Ligand SMILES: [Zn+2]
């Protein structure tokens with residue numbers, strides 16, 4: 457399995473290095489980074505001041521067509537929504553990959569001082585969650601499992617950085633050598 461991290465600017469390089477380090481710790485997967493223009497402006501909804509996550513995802517899926525042994529994790533510093541929800545922290549598609557929208561993961565949005573580690577841990581949690589979907593996991597009813605569906609930033613903060621035993625078994629059945637630990 458290969459994991460390709462994608463961002464539009466080198467400003468996210470440190471964030472991506474942090475993600476790569478953790479992903480390499482728990483998954484037997486090579487990872488690499490691509491910094492490239494994604495041309496998603498047309499999916500911005502000026503009334504909501506948010507990106508349409510499903511449209512962005514469909515666009516990126518064309519740009520990075522699904523490959524059996526590769527998953528894409530795109531990091532975008534924006535706010536996004538899907539119809540019926542006020543916002544999403546991320547979106548994913550099985551057998552392709554996922555997108556993390558970092559805007560609502562920044563402590564400053566909640567009146568707190570900027571805290572690089574907290575910000576990075578939150579991005580990592582959403583990235584692990586979306587990656588989980590991309591390898592076939594669905595939402596989990598264990599509130600501390602990374603596959604729990606986050607309705608709020610409190611949900612993100614409460615979760616551990618781990619897939620629960622049940623989710624790990626699901627991963628191992630599909631991808632017997634993917635999990636390291
Ligand atoms: Zn989810």
Ligand SMILES: [Zn+2]
Pocket residue numbers: 596597598601602603604619620621622623
């Ligand atoms: Zn779980």
